[in-house]
Amino acid sequence: MMYAFYPGCLSQTEMFSCLASAREVLNRLGVGLQTMDGSSCCGYQSYRLSSPVTWKYLTARNLALAARMGHDILTNCNDCYLSFRKVGKELADDPHLKGIVDDALRLEGLEYNAKAGVCHIAEVLHDRIGLKRITEAVVKPLKGFRFATQPGCHMFRPEELAMPDGPEPRKLDELVEALGAETSDYPHRLDCCGSPMQASDEEASLRVADRKLRSVRDGGFDGIVTICPHCFRTLDAGQGGTGAASGDEGKRVPVIHYTQLLGLAMGFSPARLGLQFNMSPVGGIIDRV
Amino acid sequence: MLLVPEINEVEVRFISKMLSRLVGEMNAEVCDQCGKCSSACPVSKEIEGFNPRQMIAKVSMGRLDGLLKEDAIWTCTTCLKCRERCPEDISPYDVILILRNLAYRAGYSYPAGYDDFIKGVKESGFISRPQAVRGRGGVKVSRADLGLPEVSGPGDMAKFDGVIEGIIRAGK
Incomplete structure (x- = not known):
């Protein structure tokens, strides 16, 4: 199982724990990750505002690089995933857009031919590796833990793109349960974490995150597990700025990325999974595992 | 109109x-x-x-x-x-x-953060360059400290940005 690995801007430049833990667990599960030389931002968080055609060109350019490598893309970023899926569909439906993109790609000797598929990391873990093999890889079962999950909107919406876990996401829950832990529903589970608002109104963004965090805290969970680097940053690092975290640290909700949790259950040391970067109190989870 | x-x-x-x-x-x-x-x-x-x-x-x-x-x-x-x-x-x-x-x-106001993202892509191919990140202990750690490989960017940045500028100018 070999993929062109596309971690996206956030894991590459800031959320190193997402990158390190994904590399560790996928490697041990037998998934080959090839670095995409020449890759760049998919454009979704950058040029989409100023030049939608440039956004689509950048996404197509990354797909063209993967096709030249002969592999499907594996991404651990929900926004990049949505961008690949949305732009892929538009290029298939809109010959005028495809013409502009083809002309630009030719300048770098690239070609968009729709040969490279795109997989979200949850899809690779759940559908391609499979829950059975994940359970078999667990050396420290997470018995007695009960987690809330945050799949991240762009893994299960919009419905017209037939997203891998839509419209009622369960895959992340099943992946957590495969480690021996329990999951259950909570109010606002399928609501946004507030992350994309950080560029325009950080305070309001944290209020959106706060509603979710309070709901998780009131539900008596051991923590919240996400598989999106944007949700992870907002709920984990952003938590210090929310009302839920006001007062003593004991009120904070532990936030852990799924590949970190999987890595702990597989017996990796916390440092190799980047757990020293989680700003929320994950020490209790680490100690109990 | x-x-x-x-x-x-x-x-x-x-x-x-x-x-x-x-x-x-x-x-x-x-x-x-x-x-x-x-x-x-x-x-x-x-x-x-x-x-x-x-x-x-x-x-x-x-x-x-x-x-x-x-x-x-x-x-x-x-x-x-x-x-x-x-x-x-x-x-x-x-x-x-x-x-x-x-x-x-139309030139109306928009959040300034978007300009930073575009500037980052023009300079490095990504919305920012890799940052040193502070962990719970307060110590700053870089990608290399974690054993992560260097970021592989678009390569020839002048060419990369030239194609983008070409798209934005196209049709004028």
């Missing part, structure tokens, strides 16, 4: 197409103003005045210019819940993204 200075033909064609498609969809699938989009919206719960239902009403009445100057179009989190809930298959999400494109092109 909205006047949009410094806009190239490619963008005009793209935006015209998107707007006509959306208006077409809204003509075929008339918004009943049921408000399911607004009641589902996680931002509407936190920001008074952020109301996707009202935005759709303004767009369908052609009151674009006022909307383009409102802060509200920048506070959408793009979570797509409005699109999921709409019984008439209208997508406030797509409408808002196009309003942002138009506001930017």
